[in-house]
Amino acid sequence: MGQAVIIPESQHAEMKEKFKVNQFNLMASELISVNRTLRDVRMDSCKSKTYPVESLPTTSVVIVFHNEAWSTLLRTVHSVINRSPPPLLKEIILVDDASEKDFLGRQLDEYLSKLSVHVYVLRMEKRTGLIRARLKGAARAEGKVITFLDAHCECTEGWLEPLLFEIHKNRKSVVCPIIDVISDETFEYITGSDMTWGGFNWKLNFRWYPVPQREVERRGGDRSLPLRSPTMAGGLLAIERDYFYEIGSYDDGMDIWGGENLEMSFRIWMCGGTLLIVTCSHVGHVFRKATPYTFPGGTGRIINHNNARLAEVWMDEWRSFYYKINPGVKQTDYGDLSPRIQLREKLECKSFRWYLQNIYPESQMPLDYYSLGEIRNKETNQCLDSMGRKAGEKVGIVGCHGMGGNQIFSYSKKKAFQTDDLCLDVSALTGPVKLYQCHGLGGNQLWEHDQETLVIRHVSSNQCLDKPTPQDRDTPALGACSGSSSQQWIRLGTT
16 A cells, blocks of 8 residues: 555665665565555545546557666556556557666566556667657557656556546646655655645756645635646656647757756747646656766766757746856757757747746746846955855855856846845844745845945845954845945846
């Protein structure tokens, strides 16, 4: 029933050694049946829904793997077969991205040939990565809908029908299940939240954020209705096969893995589609803390290449946020963009401003802003610096280096100073000035910058930002407004 597996202490040495192979507890996984039973984790209002199975489109499930563990791969396959209505499951296509494990060859083929559903393996001649391997699987799909899953998932009761139903209602809906957590340590099945949706930060990292009140109200408070999510995590989704190609499938100029989820999310919304998290569908996924794979050229280079492509094609002037907080990326060779730019023109896609206004007004990228650059103290020539700190920690101040990164702040037209998804915030009369999650509501995050006197005033406390005190040289001070040179600040990168 998805319960945790506890390995005896006497076997911990072996467990830790096996953990390194796939970056999850392989020993625990091998102790669990590939046919394990799971609880029905749906909310009650989902359990009572019925779907016109005879009218729903069929699906081909495409699963890419590379050196995947036998137990997790087959548990994924069995969970799809066991919990999908047979008339809806056309086939399962496994795409082997050049695995090196012997058991993933003939032994796997023989095992799959005995299953009740048509399951087969396509093998890549050389390592191409998730994006191109998915494209190969999609090209062979015969179902009306392509459902992409990762190779270490478990589908739960009733997972498929609500996904296909949304596509049946609107062929331009791209749908994702709630992604539950399968513990990488114990393989316990942990139900995910239906009150989070997909967003992203300035570094173009996908992030889960709380569902805003406006989306709760749009659904009339009914949590069993799908969420209109700005972005998707990308590993698990279903899309009508013809629409997948109409809207540009995947960007095959992207390498291996990374960024394709945001690129597809922007493209879906900006080009006339809809992206939904279907809260009545639950699929578990093993979330790993590190990747067991190596990538040619290193992970960083590949993700920079992919993100630069999506920024250049889809983000218009907001690409500056990505480049300025990642100064090394500007030199990245992102390849030929002309096919994707032509696609955007052909589909008559809307602007990124439209996306921020209509789909993601809660975005961490401000819609309108006065400046994007350094905040420099006129007297000390030091700059505000996030120092890579987390929410709740003090903002730093150090010598200006002109390299961007942690010294990049926007001053938005909501009068907040923001770096990535953190804003300057003061909750006590004399400070300190801390970084907190931006909320866009003013209050403790509301600042006035007088362009003539150069003073930055915290509105609710009526105190001014000042150079550091001798007692705390690493953070700006807050004090009574005097107009002295130590309280004068220059914003670079004004628009």
